[in-house]
Amino acid sequence: MKRQSYDGVVLTAPVSVPYVxxxxxxxxxxxxxxxxxxxxxASLSPRQLDGFSVSSFTLFPDTPVGLTQHLGLSPRWLDSIPMGGASGVVALRRAARAVQAGDADVVACIAGDANRIDSFRQLLSSFSRFAMDASYPYGSGGPNASFALIADAYMTEYGVTREDxxxxxxxxxxxxxxxxxxxxKAPLTLEQYLSARPISEPFGLFDCVMPCAGAEGFLVMREDEAQSRGLAYARISATIERHNAFPEDPIQLRGGWAMDIDELYEMAGCGPESIDLLQTYDDYPVISMMQFxxxxxxxxxxxxxxxxARDLTIxxxxxxxxxxxxxxxxQAGAAGGYLGLVEAIRQVTGQAGGTQVAKARTAMVSGFGMINYDRGLCxxxxxxxxDGV
Amino acid sequence: MTDKLLPPKKKNPQLRQMVPTLPPQMRSRAALGLTAAAARGAFSLQHCQECGAVQYPPRDACCACLSVDLAWRKTPREGTVIAETRINVSPDPYYRERLPWRSGLVRLSAGPTVLCHLHGDVGRGDIVLMDLKLDKAGQGVMIALPQERSPDMADDPQLRELTAHPKHRRVLITDIRSPATRPLIEALLKAGASQIFVGESESWRRGSDHAAIAGLDKVSVMPLDVSDPSSVKRLAAEIGGKTDILINTARHVRPGGVLGSDTVFAREEFEINALGLMRLAQAFGPGMASRTADGVNSAVAFVNLLSVHALSADPQYGAFSASQAAALSISQTLRAEFRASGLRMINVFAGPTDDEWHQPLPPPKVAPKALAMSIVEALCEGLEDVYCGDVAKDLEERWRRDPKVLERELAGGA
Structure with missing residues (x-):
């Protein structure tokens, strides 16, 4: 069956709470x-909000249910997206269909995480059952070590260097x-990147993200609602999602996008040449390269x-x-899965300020999440x- | 090739001794199958009983057909290293003290990809032999070893963390009169033990081996009577701080069932076989447990010799079997109590030994030399439960299959 379009549903009010x-x-x-x-x-009050989607690793012992009472919300539609770096796009997929079907008028999609001293180690040691049983006990390098293994195999397979x-x-x-x-806040040179202290070889310091605390969010609503509120908005041309793709691959040299990419372009009615800017999930540069x-x-x-061959700057x-x-x-926990999406909404609505790409009208955002054992699953x-600027 | 491990330098008493920490120890119940296999030196993975798929990490259902009928089965050890990393940064206290640490991904010939520790001699592209071993937390972990053994491969620091190798370590053997003691000394010295203390009770009553053993290089005979609390404490005060491996060979055996005799022999057997173990553990255990991270000659293991009839009684040796069951139970508690330190409690189970107290029994019987080899192998491989000799292996297998059937068979007249 042909998938339905997302006509009539838009993304608006992108916000980023500065990270710490x-x-x-x-x-x-x-x-x-x-x-x-x-x-x-959007000039909405909390009680007017009827849809809420949450992504967070550090709400425990609460879930988004507890958050409704904590924050004084009475939504008629509530979602929890525990998909790490894939959360942003997945949240928008779910929310857009809910709004399209009339199950909710406005959905606030929010991702946020705390980062207290030592909370990252605690998160790693019990990240997933397979991590607890079969990866964390082997040197406890966390995702740095797991992705270093992927990078090692990827570099060998395709002749990639650290310089790349x-x-x-x-x-x-x-x-x-x-x-x-x-x-x-400081510039980074290629020499600094190459001579950085090793973290988990082949990774050096600048291959790794810095865990921090922060939050990101946006609203999903009908296009007429956004227009009547005078909001700038982005439309959704196409989306894809996949979990545990290619389980037979001995090691992850490709992600789930490879399974669904044709469908993404077909649904959008365009090809890669039409994309004005790309926001990949960059837990490590190797993963961004895999996404290219x-x-x-x-x-x-x-x-x-x-x-x-290309210049990846603004x-x-x-x-x-x-x-x-x-x-x-x-990387503010699950907000890392929203960072690129929120920035893309700002870009195509001409609100990106200092990072604004000229004439940006079409953006692609990709997410990647949850290294359960030896590979990212989502x-x-x-x-x-x-409409751009 | 692995660099030869050098003997430790004399310790500087002004420096702080490293406090034991453990690698991550939380596991799911399914993953304990790895621990159970590692404890006895087996390489087992989950096999689906319906479709035959081999899977890793351990699951609660088959990832090929969703069957929940999963069994742990012996699995080929061969694999190829497809990726490697050297971890330089870790938030875990245990690994922080041991960085850098190498790990890798190995594609097993049996199918799954396994994240594992890498022996220093292997790297990406190598064909390796996988092994399951117990780490300091007492959990089963995977390590990739070279296909070809090399002389010093056990000296690899990552592998040595997973074994209780005697090399450069000081060993106390508790009873000079055990027939296993003499061959045990030889095997330990051959494996590189730096010093061996041998306990001797009632030293006025010298056995035939005394002179031969006391005259050996690196061997000292010390007074020790495990049935006497003050004797045990005296020796612990003297050498407890330099006992890296304790091997309890003291035991008292008398034939006979439970009826038809009084409790004098039984009391002796419990005194030495069960309470003797407790006394040794109480006197030496805490000191050893505090020194499990103390460099090359850190404390690593407490070895206990048991009759396999600790599992199911031999009515011909009723009281003795009971003392062995008690000792087994004590060793399980000690294992739990030593857990936080990483000190390994090793049980070596043997069938009837070839000595005067088993004289009327038919062969096969365990030769003292075979018992000694089993103990040293358990240390070198880092095992937790070892069954030495055909009788013990046979009995263990029957006990696993059905303890009730075994009990009835041992009762005779089957």
Whole structure:
């Protein structure tokens, strides 16, 4: 069956609560701040909100149910998206269909996480059952070690060098210098990237994100509702989502996007050449490079050649992770799965400020999440359009 | 090739001794199947009983057909390293003290991809042999080993963390009169033990082996009577701080059932076999447990010799079997109590030993030398439960299959 379009549903009121490296505040606090900001943009009161979608690793012992009472909401539609880096696009997929079907009028999609001293270690040690049983006991390197293994195999298979990954990190840092909320404020050179202290080889310091606290959010509503409130908005051309793709692959050299990418472009009625900017999930540069391939911007194994040929900065010929991505803006838990999406909404609605890409009308956002054992299990992607500046 | 492990330097008493920490120890119930296999040196993975799929990590249902009929079965050990990393940063206190740490992904010939520790001699592209071993937390973990053994491969620091290897370690053997003691000393010295203390009770009553053993290089005979609390405490005060491995060979055996005799022999057997173990553990255990992270010659293991009839009584040796069951039970509690330190409690189960107290029994019987080899192998491989000799292996298998059937068979007249 042909999938229904997302006509009549839009994304609006993108907000980012500035990140903090360590914070005593709870996930509830961070989520409340993002929710308040996004509702204020749309002139909505909390009691008027009838749909709520939450992504967070650190709400325990609460769930989004507890949050409704904590925050004084009475939604008739409530969702919890525990998909880490894939959360943003997945939340928008669910919310858009709810709004389209009339199950909710306005859905606030929020991701936020706390980061107290030592909370990252505690999260890692019990991240998933397979992690607890079969990855964390082997050196306890966390995702750095797990993705280092993927990078090691990927570099060997396709002849990629650290310098190739470095180009991605360096371009993102250049972008981050234009994004006031970015945690990283100093420029990064390729030499600094290459000579950084090793974390989990082949990864050095600048291959890794900095865990921090923060929140991101946006609203999903009908287009007429957004128009009547005078809000700038983005439309959804197409989306995809996949979990545990290619289980027979001995190691992850491709993500779930490779299974669904044709459908994404078909639904959007465009090809990769129509994309004005790309926001990938960059827990590590190698994963962004994998996305360039699996999302159809270059052939498999051509990622390194692609980054050597293209300029990934805001003013370049392939604007990528314009707010610096998680590598430079920081990784605020599940909000890392929203960072690129929120930035993409700002971009296609002409609200990106210092990071604005000229004439940005079509953006692609991709998500990737949850290294359960040896590979990331969730992948997602969306193509958004807007009227630009 | 692995660098030869050098003997430890003399310790500086002014430096702080490293406090034991453990690698992550939380596991699901299914994953304890790895621990059970590692404890006895088996390499087992979950096999689906319906479709035959081999899977890893351990699950509660088959990832090929959703059957919940899963069994742990012996699995081929061969695999290929498809990726490797050297971890330089870890938030875990145990690994932070041991960085850098190498781990890798191995594609098993049996199918699954396994994240594992890497022996120093293996890297990406190598064909390896996988092993399941107990780590300091007492949990089963995977390590990739080279296909070809090399002389010093056990010295690899990551592998050595998973074993109780005697090399450069100091060992106390509690009873000079055990027939296993002499071959045990030889096997331990051959494995690289740096010093061996041998306990001797009632030293006025010298056995035929005394002179031969006391005259050996690196061997010291010390007074020790495990049935005498003050004797045990005296020796612990003297050498407890340098006992890295304790091997309890003291035991008292008398034939006979439960009826038809008084409790004098039984009391002796419990005094030495069960309470003797408790006394040794109480006197030496805490000191050993505090030194499990103390460098090359850290404390690693407490070894207990048991009759396999600890599992199911031999009515011909009724009181003795009861003392062995008691000792087994005590060892399980000790294992739990030592858990936080990483000190390993090893039980070596044997069938009837080839000595005067089992004289009327038919063969096969366990030769003292075979028992000694089993103990040293358990240390070198880091096992927790070892069954030495054909009788013990046979009895263990029957006990696993059906304890009730075994009990009835042992009662005779089957």
């Amino acid at each position: 490296r360590y914070s005593q505040e709870t996930a509830h606090w961070w989520i409340a701040r993002a929710l308040k900001q996004t509702l204020e943009v 990954f470095g180009r991605i990190a360096v371009a993102q840092r250049a972008n981050a210098l234009h994004y006031p909320n970015a945690i990283m 391939e699996d999302l159809g911007f270059c052939a498999k194994g051509e990622g390194a050649r692609f980054v050597r 003013t370049g010929d392939f604007p990528h992770n314009t707010s610096g991505g998680q590598l430079s803006a920081g 992948s997602s992607a969306a193509i958004l359009t807007g």
